[in-house]
Amino acid sequence: MFNESFQTPLIRRIAIVGSGLSGLTAGIILQEQGHDVSVFEKSRGPGGRLAAKRVSGGSADIGAQYFTARNPDFLPFLRKYAGEESFETWQGRFGFRDSSGEWSSFPEEPRYVGTPRMTAITRALSAHVNVVAETRVGKMTRNDSEWALEDVNGNPLGHFDQVIITAPPAQSRDLLADSGLAELASHLDDPVERVLPCWAVAIHFEQTPWSHHEGMRTDHPVLYWVANNSSKPGREDSGQWWVLHGDPEWTKQNVDTPAEQAAARLIDAFREVTGFDDEPDEVVTHRWLYARSEGGDQPGHLWFSEDGIGIAGDWLSGGRVEGAFNSACSLIRTMVPDS
Template sequence: MFNQTDQMPVIRRVAIVGSGLAGLSASLLLRDENLAVTVFEKSRGPGGRMAAKRVPGGSADIGAQYFTARNPAFFRFLARHAGEACFGPWEGRFGYQSPGGEWESFPDEKRYVGIPRMTAITRGLSSTLDLRVETRIERLVGEGREWTLQDTDGNSYGPFDAVLVTAPPAQTQELFRNSELRTLAQALDESVSHIQPCWATALHFSQPLKQPYEGMRCQDAVLYWIANNSSKPGRDDHGEWWILHANPEWSHRHQDTAPDKVAEAMVAAFQRVIGSDTRPDELVSHRWLYAKSSSGDNPGFRWFADHRIGLAGDWLSGGRVEGAFESAKGLAEKILAR
């Protein structure tokens, strides 16, 4: 659609599709360098997979469970833009189940969570941005060297000099197909094939469960992760909320199974893993269609210079929460270097 020249126009106005950690990070990094940035989010608020589900008496983290900050730049970024009160260390005990069934302690590493819920971080990051929520971008329209975005309600936004898409690869591919960007859509075939689903279920118990670990990576036919959500800082729960994540293979096989049947199977697996027949008195399930990438190819980000379209997300950078920031940082630096 566009032709590359030696004198490409300066990028001053940027549209960002998606307000997960990658989208918010890219927005703030570009805005800090005086670019005009507008963020579009299809949901009611920012967060992506740093999500919390409303439950009786509060909320439960059903997406990302915690994050590390191995890159000092990530910690500084969060402290500056989200605020130090929005996150803190989770001083839980973490166990890993070996293939033989024995439990071992996780390697000692600082793990952080949002306070009082994971969404506190993305709420803090988005507080000063031009964020358009409940706006599902359906199509990109090229007009000369500029882009206009159209949503599902027929509204148009723009013009913009560049567009950054931070949605999962399947949704990004659909956007490109709607925009007649066939080459870009085909470039995502491999990435789409590696994205795995995940069923998540939050369970409430009126009495605390006596378990040796607050976070458990288990070897089970159904479950991959178990966590005591109420053990995280800032959670003022009555009783305990526990979070279960099913493993990718089981989630894929049961992708279209009714939520109540999924929850029942996950509760039975939880009882099996912890060795208890205690039943929860409340439960809430959520299906993540695009949870994690199994690909070992981690380019960090993608920048299609001829089109002035970029892609960022944790799926391009190892899958960790911190990877979403590093992906966004790499893409922002690529744009600013121009």
């Protein structure tokens, strides 16, 4: 994947914006090569779309539900830097319901989840790099050959030779535009239009509402994905927590709907799919404004060599969780050709 013994002739100071899987992967690789890396994260902790929300008795994965590993370098990277204990195979039954109401099985391949929650992976990875949490980068200013970064309140964050941005396209574009880099920002106009939102709801039942599948894709105008979160390894829930993801187009049309109303409609759709009429005894809702990208050009990464600015993210490499890793690796290979 990369040559860990490679030593650059000059230690470069590199800022990474965003501590999702792309940002942490890039940070770890560059730090292994001897560079001075700082990862800036606007939230309290790392994660990106590998997200979980605290619920009674534990947590529920409200972002990416699982990941696959088709790149032979991906699992070895996770085992080395996140640890064997941070993820396991989800031995669930996965089905797809088509418009006629017939169920089909997902293709057979290993599917992995973080244990005991998806954020376990990024939290473990973050231990290997310097993550500056609760810090939103607001502007980058060019000073000779360096970039001076400051947060949204104008506080200085340091000077860096290169910057890697791994935020969602809309936030990346805003940062570039606010830094006077309109031409670079324009490269993200199309990706911004292709990112879809998603309403996510975690619901709890004392009784099992559905026993046929642990993960389901549905051909329903409101409900896109259903998962028995409690069936994932490492979860020790009382009763069962289920996660519902809204259809992207429905979410787009209802992105400003109050959370309680959006959750009620998703629960109604869940009843329509499963036939289970009991009310959940707990409901937790989250709105993803930038959930996933569909279509468009996916070059793997963007690298503006004259400016020393790179952009990485799953949306540049297929949209899957593994795409975040692939995007970061391809960017580093371009930035440091001998890596």
